Amino acid sequence: MSDLLAFDNVWLEYGDKIVLERVNLSIAEHCFVSIVGPSGAGKSSFLRLALGQESPSRGQILLDGKILTPECGPDRGVVFQRYSVFPHLNALRNVMFARECVKAPFTARLFGAARRRAAEEAEAMLIEVGLGDSLHLYPSQLSGGMQQRLAIAQALIARPRVLLLDEPFGALDPGIRQDMHRLILRLWEEHGLTVLMVTHDIIEAFKLGTRVLAFDKRRIDPHAPHRFGATAVYDLPLTNKLPLDTPDVSVSIITIDRISNNEEG
Amino acid sequence: MRWVNVKPNRRSAILLGTLPLLVALVAYLFASAARHATNASDKVLPTPAAMVEAMRGLLFDADPLSGRIIFWADTAASLERLCLGLGICALSALLVGMVLGVLPAARATFGAFVTTIAVIPPIALLPVLFIAFGLGETAKVALIVIGVAPFLIRDLADHVAALPQEQLVKAQTLGASSWQLALRVALPQALPRLIAGLRLSLGPAWVYLISAEAIASDIGLGYRIFLVRRYLSMDIIIPYVAWISLLAIAMDIALMQLSRRAFAWAHQGQR
Numbered sequence: 138m139s140d141l142l143a144f145d146n147v148w149l150e151y152g153d154k155i156v157l158e159r160v161n162l163s164i165a166e167h168c169f170v171s172i173v174g175p176s177g178a179g180k181s182s183f184l185r186l187a188l189g190q191e192s193p194s195r196g197q198i199l200l201d202g203k204i205l206t207p208e209c210g211p212d213r214g215v216v217f218q219r220y221s222v223f224p225h226l227n228a229l230r231n232v233m234f235a236r237e238c239v240k241a242p243f244t245a246r247l248f249g250a251a252r253r254r255a256a257e258e259a260e261a262m263l264i265e266v267g268l269g270d271s272l273h274l275y276p277s278q279l280s281g282g283m284q285q286r287l288a289i290a291q292a293l294i295a296r297p298r299v300l301l302l303d304e305p306f307g308a309l310d311p312g313i314r315q316d317m318h319r320l321i322l323r324l325w326e327e328h329g330l331t332v333l334m335v336t337h338d339i340i341e342a343f344k345l346g347t348r349v350l351a352f353d354k355r356r357i358d359p360h361a362p363h364r365f366g367a368t369a370v371y372d373l374p375l376t377n378k379l380p381l382d383t384p385d386v387s388v389s390i391i392t393i394d395r396i397s398n399n400e401e402g
Numbered sequence: 403m404r405w406v407n408v409k410p411n412r413r414s415a416i417l418l419g420t421l422p423l424l425v426a427l428v429a430y431l432f433a434s435a436a437r438h439a440t441n442a443s444d445k446v447l448p449t450p451a452a453m454v455e456a457m458r459g460l461l462f463d464a465d466p467l468s469g470r471i472i473f474w475a476d477t478a479a480s481l482e483r484l485c486l487g488l489g490i491c492a493l494s495a496l497l498v499g500m501v502l503g504v505l506p507a508a509r510a511t512f513g514a515f516v517t518t519i520a521v522i523p524p525i526a527l528l529p530v531l532f533i534a535f536g537l538g539e540t541a542k543v544a545l546i547v548i549g550v551a552p553f554l555i556r557d558l559a560d561h562v563a564a565l566p567q568e569q570l571v572k573a574q575t576l577g578a579s580s581w582q583l584a585l586r587v588a589l590p591q592a593l594p595r596l597i598a599g600l601r602l603s604l605g606p607a608w609v610y611l612i613s614a615e616a617i618a619s620d621i622g623l624g625y626r627i628f629l630v631r632r633y634l635s636m637d638i639i640i641p642y643v644a645w646i647s648l649l650a651i652a653m654d655i656a657l658m659q660l661s662r663r664a665f666a667w668a669h670q671g672q673r
Contacts, residue, residue: 188571188575190571208574209571209574209575210574210575210577211575211576211577213575214575214576215571215572215575217568217571217572219566219568220566220568220569221568221569221572222572223569223572223573223587224591224667224668225590225591225665225667225668226590234573234576234578234586235576235577237586238573238576238577238578238579238582238586239577242579242581242582243581244585245578245581245582245585245586246586275666275667275670277667277670278670288572291572291576292572292575292576295575295576295577297575
């Protein structure tokens with residue numbers, strides 16, 4: 138397994154506020170990386186860097202050995218917690234969107250046989266995520282879980298090298314969330330995906346991930362808390378996974394030892 | 403039950419809605435009858451019969467001078483100016499509003515300019531338009547355009563710029579170029595907003611049209627009202643005003659239906 142995504146001494150600063158500092162990570166292909174951490178620890182900033190929505194202030198990010206341009210591209214797919222499907226397109230057209238963009242640069246619409254092929258492909262993808270009965274429904278007619286299924290199908294049809302998930306199941310009911318966990322693991326295996334998932338749910342992180350990154354600040358200056366950035370303070374490869382039907386136990390039984398964590402990395 | 407929880411159903415809502423209109427109508431009839439009781443030749447509050455009598459000539463008989471039936475010629479002229487003006491507004495709003503909304507650089511360059519134009523009272527520019535375009539149709543249409551287009555442009559640009567960032571990022575990860583993003587993501591979501599903006603602009607557009615017609619014209623609904631004012635012909639003014647409001651309501655309903663038919667997805671939350 139080769140390194141797909143590498144962070145080489147990456148810093149992210151806004152003015153004199155340091156969000157991320159000294160992030161050194163390499164992410165192998167077919168990894169399922171869960172990213173956890175307290176609010177404001179730069180989880181989402183980290184994801185935005187990987188997405189190309191922001192560029193690092195220092196250091197570089199390599200995708201397949203090439204420096205990542207700070208612009209979102211079709212090599213990275215994304216699913217946000219909300220608003221990541223197009224409300225004006227039905228489910229089928231939402232999934233066809235990627236094909237239409239690639240094949241019709243000017244009209245962004247396909248006609249005739251090319252359109253039928255794209256529709257068939259999109260339909261197969263929708264059936265795979267369990268939306269085979271909802272091809273012609275608009276996102277506002279879909280439940281939250283179905284909208285996220287649609288967002289996943291929409292992202293996967295573009296065959297991204299990395300799939301980035303930003304708290305994708307955060308707004309869903311616990312029962313629906315279990316279904317979605319099963320779905321994303323199945324897709325991850327079948328499509329050989331590499332996944333980076335930000336979550337605030339530690340159980341979810343350990344249940345789905347093959348590797349868990351915990352983001353936090355290593356040091357805090359009480360007089361200038363913004364002068365130290367966060368980084369991956371824990372990097373845990375998971376070999377013995379939690380079973381899929383793990384009940385949602387209270388997070389308070391997991392303790393994170395902050396004292397042993399002060400060595401320089 | 404609390405007053406805030408009293409919600410009329412569809413039928414009683416229609417009934418309640420017509421009630422104030424009926425009350426106004428009946429009040430007018432009484433006031434008119436009272437005035438005519440004291441002065442049989444009163445011109446300020448004409449009776450319905452007097453209005454029908456006055457309008458008959460305008461509605462059915464051709465004007466001996468121009469050979470046209472005045473009422474319909476006025477309506478056609480006014481509607482033509484209004485539709486032309488609003489059409490130009492819609493097109494320019496679509497073009498400029500989309501560019502401003504989609505491209506942050508364009509917004510930074512022209513946003514303040516559009517805002518500056520938008521705060522100029524259009525009527526204050528009417529003399530300029532008459533000087534620049536003469537007293538013909540161009541100045542009247544231009545007044546509507548100058549009055550309405552900046553509002554529509556700003557509204558549309560704000561709406562497009564406020565589309566969730568997630569959607570724009572998602573489209574880019576699906577391979578969309580700037581052009582494809584504008585065409586497939588921003589434009590379809592801007593169109594229902596444009597129609598909503600046009601509906602709100604109908605009122606101002608009529609104001610500008612009638613102002614322009616009142617000052618310099620030889621045909622049009624606004625021109626006729628201001629012409630017959632000299633003879634205190636309330637029996638013509640009132641039917642004309644009623645007709646204008648009917649036209650405005652019809653245009654509003656037509657736009658709403660268009661939006662519901664063409665962009666059903668945008669109205670699903672409202673059912």
